[in-house]
Amino acid sequence: MVLCIACYPPRRTCHDPIDIPSHAAPGPHGPARRPPRRRGTRGGVRLRRARAVGHGPRGRALARAARARAVRAGVVAVDPRPPGSATTRGPAVTRPTFRAESLGYRVNDLARLLAHALRDRIAPFGVVPGQFPQLLALYEEDGLTQAELCRRVRVEQPTMANTLSRMERDGLVTRAPDPADGRRSLVHLTVRARMIEDDLVSAASSVNVDATRGVEQERLSTFMAVLAELVDNLEGRPAASPSVADGGSTP
Template sequence: MTSQNYSILEDSLGYLISFVGQRYKNEAWRRLRSFGITLEQWLVLNCLAVDEGICQRALAQRIDKEQPNTTRILDNMERKELIRRTPDPADRRAFLVFLTEKGKGFLEELVPVSRQLRDESIRGFSESEIKTVKELLRKFLANLD
């Protein structure tokens, strides 16, 4: 690749967003690995902390995973006793997902790890810049929907 092509790539908004996302994901994975948890499982724990009792289908959409992948993630988490699934009384084909006490404790243990990564990644940003980045990324996502 010529230096001119590399410069074009570096200036590509899509490339920059993808690259930052991948770097953040890799660093999160590295930090979570020592706790025996995957990034996907961490996302599930966070979703359930905010919306406990969410149906499995909605959870799959929230973490941006296909239903079969979400089922596999939840199966693993259930084996670790981090979550429990109960049939949805409104729809016998669906399941509601809840944190167990062990899952809640695990989440509390991991919050400082997540906060540290976040704080390190936004070091040098003002509150205004952080707000602007979030707003712009939300617009970017909305344009892709």
């Protein structure tokens, strides 16, 4: 007597074992069995466990992390094509990059480059670009309140308070109570700030000259007018007329 390899649990039988896998063919005591289920690797187990958590934020986060581990372990195959793409790949289409088309990116890049150039020019005078707009506003009208400076420079109150504290520490401004209203303070320029006014204005002008080198004045005036319209659109104000927008605008 031998044990039948085609049946499970093994039973005593009188026929000889056949040379085939036990799950590939039926035995005399029952139908063919399914192939033994292969246990998933650690990544696969985690993936199934994460899916069982649910569809909430935690479940989705666990599922993404588990899937990433499973992909690295080779348990889950990843389609290299993006979702929704066609099965046949057509000719490549050349499109401009997002950065070249983005108005915000280009304007922000220009502002960053201008700030870096200005920083190098005004550093010898102990001033940083973050303090420069406040100094310009005070050069135009000294003795402003913090709220008035915020409106002119267009920054928030906490940012302005920190900037004025640093400027006061650096000896650029002083703050004194307002004689008309003791609840608020007036910001005044120091003697040192007045002494470097011409140097700071000259440094800023040189940066503008470098940035606009080779640009015709007519094109520059148009550019400044368009910038004014964009600012007005975002601030919800009616756009100024072209004669007002570019009148007297200089780099």
